[in-house]
Amino acid sequence: MIAREIVDKIQEYQRKLASLECKEINIPGFTIYLHEIDTRPNSNFAIPSSPKIPNVRESLELLCRIFESNKRKPRIEFLVEYAKSLIKELPLNNFFEVMRIPLVCCLQETFQEVKPTSITIKKITSRSPLTDIRNLLMIQRECFGYSVPLDRESIIKYRESLNFKPFLAFFDGKPAAIVFLGPVYNGISEIIGLATRPSFRRQGIATTLLSEVLCEAFNEGVDVVFAGAGSEYSFRILTKIGSFQIATLVGYNYRPKILLEVRL
Numbered sequence: 005m006i007a008r009e010i011v012d013k014i015q016e017y018q019r020k021l022a023s024l025e026c027k028e029i030n031i032p033g034f035t036i037y038l039h040e041i042d043t044r045p046n047s048n049f050a051i052p053s054s055p056k057i058p059n060v061r062e063s064l065e066l067l068c069r070i071f072e073s074n075k076r077k078p079r080i081e082f083l084v085e086y087a088k089s090l091i092k093e094l095p096l097n098n099f100f101e102v103m104r105i106p107l108v109c110c111l112q113e114t115f116q117e118v119k120p121t122s123i124t125i126k127k128i129t130s131r132s133p134l135t136d137i138r139n140l141l142m143i144q145r146e147c148f149g150y151s152v153p154l155d156r157e158s159i160i161k162y163r164e165s166l167n168f169k170p171f172l173a174f175f176d177g178k179p180a181a182i183v184f185l186g187p188v189y190n191g192i193s194e195i196i197g198l199a200t201r202p203s204f205r206r207q208g209i210a211t212t213l214l215s216e217v218l219c220e221a222f223n224e225g226v227d228v229v230f231a232g233a234g235s236e237y238s239f240r241i242l243t244k245i246g247s248f249q250i251a252t253l254v255g256y257n258y259r260p261k262i263l264l265e266v267r268l
Contacts (some may be wrong), residue, residue, distance in 0.1 A: 005025075007085075007203065010074060010250055011085045011250065011251050013191070014107065014192065014228075015083050015170070017189050017190065018051060019035060019228075020190075021186065021194070022049075024167055025037075025047075025124045026038055026048070027039075027040065028042075030268070031070065033053060033059070034057070035053050036049075036050045036067065036071070037049055038074055038076060043076060045076075046113035046255075048076040049080060049081045049255070050067055050071075050078060050080045050081075050110055051080070052080070052086070053070055055086055055087050056088070056089060057089075057090070057093075057188050060097070064094075064099070064231055068258055073099055074157055077257065078099075078258035079256065079257050080255070080256045081103070081254070081255045081256075083253055083254075084251065084254055095167070098246070098260060099258050099259070100256060102228055102255050102257045104253075105172065105234045106168070106232070106233050106253075107233070107249070107250055108242045109229065109230040109247060109248065109250045110230075110246050110247040110248075111227065111246075112191055112222045114246040115218060115219070116244070117206070117215050117243060118211050121207065121210050121212045124173070124174040124177075125173055125216055126171070126173075127170075128140060128163075128169070129166075129256075134156065134163070137159050138154060138226065139158055139172060140170055142179070143172075143179060143180075144182065144197070144199065146201055147188070148199065168184035169187060169197065170182060170183075171183050171185065173212075174244070179201070179247040180200060180209050180267060181198075181204065181213050182198070182199055183195060183196075183197060183198045183213055183214055184196045185217055188224075188225075188226055191227035192227065192230065193226050194229070194230055194231060195229055195230070196232070198210060198241065211244055211245065214242070215245050230250065
């Protein structure tokens with residue numbers, strides 16, 4: 005599989021994933037994804053529908069009007085390698101870069117299974133005990149500083165709404181690390197949320213967990229697994245198992261022109 009084909013497949017995967025949680029609005033050059041409840045910019049964005057967009061200015065003006073009419077802040081996310089021309093076009097139309105994350109991918113032929121450490125891995129499902137869900141959320145909170153509320157009702161609701169498959173690793177019987185595997189679409193899946201509790205780091209736990217999850221994905225017929233490597237920690241672990249950088253994910257927010265009226 006050539007690099008351009010992988011890039012196109014990843015961009016299409018991101019459209020598909022966004023459509024699972026957001027309302028789609030198609031306009032010339034872009035598909036807009038608006039979340040019904042969550043108003044945060046990273047939950048409301050547009051993705052270019054083709055590598056080259058004719059009449060970019062007109063499309064961006066329409067895009068901004070739709071976002072603003074829905075009380076959302078205009079945002080565009082895409083792979084640089086998919087739509088390179090937008091990198092020049094967007095700043096000319098008052099969009100500025102706010103996110104840049106390298107994406108790595110692993111193929112069946114590049115995957116390098118690592119020697120396992122002594123961990124136990126649980127696959128979390130809608131039938132998992134609430135204690136496992138709580139442990140997962142506690143690791144999220146400890147490593148990322150946030151999670152859904154930890155009351156019983158919120159935990160049950162979270163368990164029932166999972167789109168990604170969580171995996172929970174235990175070391176010496178204690179919850180130590182988590183990772184999520186996305187739904188499979190067109191032979192592609194995504195890894196997100198890899199995290200190890202600080203007291204369990206540098207023992208190979210995350211690498212083993214990731215290796216086991218990818219091994220399962222490839223055994224089930226997945227061709228490509230990709231992930232955002234937003235930190236040196238995640239990049240190092242992902243490349244240990246045979247991942248390589250394939251693209252760069254960028255995000256652009258809109259800054260409207262401020263017209264100053266000069267009175268003499």
